[in-house]
Amino acid sequence: MKPGQKSQYRILKTGAVPTATEQRSEETTVPLPSTSPPSTALPSAPSSGPSNVASEEEADSEVDMERELLDLSKSFEDCGLKDVSFVLPSSQSSSSAGTMSGSGSISQDTERGAKYSTYSFQNDSAKEIVHFELVQVTEASSSVAMEVMGLQRGLSELLDRGVDIGVMTTDRSPSVRKLMREEHPTIQHELDSWHVTKGIKKNIVAASNRKGQKELFTWLKAITNHLYWSCDTSNGDQELCVRRWTSLLYHIIGVHRWEEGSSEHTCLHPPLSDEEQERKKWISPDSPAFSALKDIVTNRNLLHDLRQMTLFKHTGPLEAYHSVMLKYVPKRLHFNYDSIRARTQLAIMDHNENVGRQQATTKAGELRWSFPYSRQSGDWVSKPIYQKTTQTFRRTLIERALEMRDDASIAYTEQYKKPRCKRLLQNIAPVARPDKNFLVARRTSRFGGLRAKPY
Template sequence: MSAMNLATVVATIYSGATYTDIADFFKIMDTNYISERRFYDIQSQYILPTIATYYEEHMEDVLREMKGQCKPITLMGDGRSDSPGFSAKYMVYSFMKEKTEKIVHVQLVQNTECSSSVAMEKVGMERALDALLAQGLSIETVVTDRAPSIRKLLKDKYPSINHQFDVWHVCKGLKKKLVSLGKKKGMEDLLLWTRSITNHLWWCCQYCGQDSSVLKRRWLSLLHHITGEHEWTVDGETYSCSHGTLTGDQCLRTIWLQCGSPSFKALKSLIENKSLIRDLEQMTLFKHTGSLEVYHNVILKFAPKRLHFTYDTIVAAQTGPLQWRARQDLGWNAADVMELQLIGREIGDRLKNTGSVRRQVSNVRDEVGDADADEMGYVGGRDACSDQ
């Protein structure tokens, strides 16, 4: 096998491109490229096995590091479907350690293993959590969204783990509801307050001092502030807004809601929603999965949701943790990390056995000389990209 053929396949995969993308590129340039069959042969025989081997070693290193610390850990968890909507074929559930932002476990689930596509997230999380607990890790807190299936699973099967809700997801859901209300006739003024209301929820969670009663009181205080009332009494105690005294100009420029107006009634119903008030008790530690969402965007580079991938390729797409670790710890990109592994591990051994690379480089050096060959950066020959 030509080394250039291998190099082009490696570059295609690590750049997040597909065979079709690169083949079209070479076609426009009127340049030969390897056939589709040859491309996927190289991918399945050399690239995917090496990725799988290094990925497993990487995850073992991460687990070994956590075991050595001997401290309870906080994990952020979230699932990622392979396609939009509710008919996904694969679900990848990922756990990230909060302090180090390192991926500690990735669990792949196929819809044939569950009753439905929606049920894959619960199955993926359960398997991932069981695998980590089986390693002897002490898990203190798990941060997820407010999915009912996940909530019930943690409550029933893992009661000793503190389940916290992701503040970012809650704010995102709240914003959608506010925008939906603001589009109704007579409630347009709610749109002016959407950002301030979501920011207020974020602030309440961040500065509640891990006290659920303080968090609830500050959240409900919004109903006073939004009508222009900045000092009020509840059960004989006087409270006031934390923003300080507003100037006359600020008061005049702000469009306050009127008590009893349709906008205020709709907002009051939303803020005092029993489900939301109850969930605030699981938001006192101010946890969010922003880093995990960024990691899932890294995965999108290798496995876009608009394209279909086989099971093996979905597994290989979990090179995301490798690129994520490289960005966090080493300052390298994924190509740097994986190239070192490819040279030193399985692919290098297989190519060494065939001797094809040595023969091609040797032939070139005989023809043009060592110095010229080095200057040309010759690897596989003039026809290296043709199908062989």
């Protein structure tokens, strides 16, 4: 290639990566083209001639493309995206029961609705993506049904490969719950606590905007922390989880010892001093705010969901993977099915390589933090800055691609065009950021330190 000349080879933009069954089928049915010297020139336009000559050229082109996709599939496999048994941690064999998390993501959203849906499966112990299913809307009855179809396909594939799934965590979709209840009754189905809490927050914010109920908003964070604490400390006991959640209705009115039936219960937080008891903004049991909160806390559907949250599972790492996926499959750009599948595999390799990164430190050894402004809470918050990601999988993939380039039976044609993204504003906060030490000191996490401080 001459200096300054643009490459005509597009290796990573398009490439369907078939499953193991599809690979075996392609290897036995697709004839390989005859070996010929590699060419660096773009293919010439087809010349006019008899129809049978044109059809032969089209057939040869299809065979070349099939071989290209098949070899690119092997390239992905060599980089670590093999069978699920290779992704599972060493402490868990492919025949032992494990916990999985699943979540669907719309890969492309058009004016007429979702076109593609990607359903990903994560091993909870290793936090790695072990499998995914790409579903096109034409395969399902509707765009909503794509998520259920992806879950069903993925579970069948994992079970066929000998993976014994003991617990499966998903969102609270009714269709997903019906599928797990009817098709996979032996798998314990847990709900993601974050999705449930998100719905509770929405209801509390809506109630606090009504007349005479503004005091509910001041208890928003305490209520969500109490839900996480109830699920975290129930240890699989469904009745205990529900009882601890509904105890919120006593604590929020300033009552910390009460009787239910023939049993006496108390709040598990440390005793409050007289000063703390007076300083707390307790809600009156006769106020409209308490009536609205009671309807939210004792909602029949919510209490039913809590019985599937006793193991305190969450799909947070899966949501982080979806952010990585947007780098490879941006929703505002159109890609064909094969390209989305290949790009999704790139996102998986990127995510799996960088799982478990530690928080970054300064040259002086201090932990690094960022301080964004939260529009929901209306305040500044602190978030840890993690170490930079590594991209060693790219080198392995490029080396494999160069080996494919030397294969005379592979033809590359299209040019690759890099998309450009518009730069957005960096800050949406209307007030100045407080001191760094103040934000770090008041930082709390729903996954740590909640046992000692439920409220």
